[in-house]
Amino acid sequence: MQIYGDSISGNCLKVKWAADHLGLAYDWIETDVLKAETRTPAFLALNPAGQVPAVILDDGRPLAQSNAILLHLAEGSDLIPADAYLRARMLEWMFWEQYSHEPYVAVARFQVRYLGKPVSSLDPKLVERGNGALKRLEDGLSGGGFLVGQRVSLADIALVAYTRSAHEGGFDLALYPSVQAWVKRVETALKIA
Known part of the structure; x- marks a missing residue:
C-alpha cells in the first residue's frame, strides 16, 4: 500500500497512526501541500479532489478522505467496536x-x-x-x-x-x-x- 500524505496534516497523520497501530505495511509518499504537490496532473489523476491523504491499496485501487481510509484499514480490527x-x-x-x-x-x-x-x-x-x-x-x-x-x-x-x-x-x-x-x-x- 502507498499512502500519499503531508506530515504537517493531522488528516494524513491519523491514517499513518492507524496503519502503524494495525501493523500494516505501507510506503509513505510525502506530498507537500504548501508546494502544491497535490495539484500536479499526476496527483490529480490519483485523486481528482487534489487532497491528501490518498492511498493506493495493495490491489491498485485508490481511496481518499481520511475517515473513509481509516474505516477501510481498520475493518475487522479492535479499532472498530463490535457492538x-x-x-x-x-x-x-x-x-x-x-x-x-x-x-x-x-x-x-x-x-x-x-x-x-x-x-x-x-x-x-x-x-x-x-x-x-x-x-x-x-x-x-x-x-x-x-x-x-x-x-x-x-x-x-x-x-x-x-x-x-x-x-x-x-x-x-x-x-x-x-x-x-x-x-x-x-x-x-x-x-x-
Missing part, C-alpha cells in the same frame, strides 16, 4: 470531527503556524467555534477513558490528530483538562510522540 451502538457512536464522533472540529481547530492552526497569521487576526467566529468544539470534546470525555468505551477506537484517532496540536492555532488546552488527559491516553495507546 452496533458503540460502532454508531464511533461514527458519530468521526462525522462530527470533519464537520464541527477540523474546520475550526485545523484551519486556525494552519493559518497561524503555516501562513504566519497572528492569533489576534483570526476570524473571531473561527476561534469561537474552535473553542466550542474543544468544549464539546471536553464534555464528551468528562468520564475519562476514550470517546467510545474504555479502549481506543477510530473516533479517538480521528479527533486526536488536530486536538493535540490545537495550541498551534492559539487554543489553550489548559482550559480542557479532560481533553489533555485523553490526548496522553491516545498517544500512549497508539505509541505516538
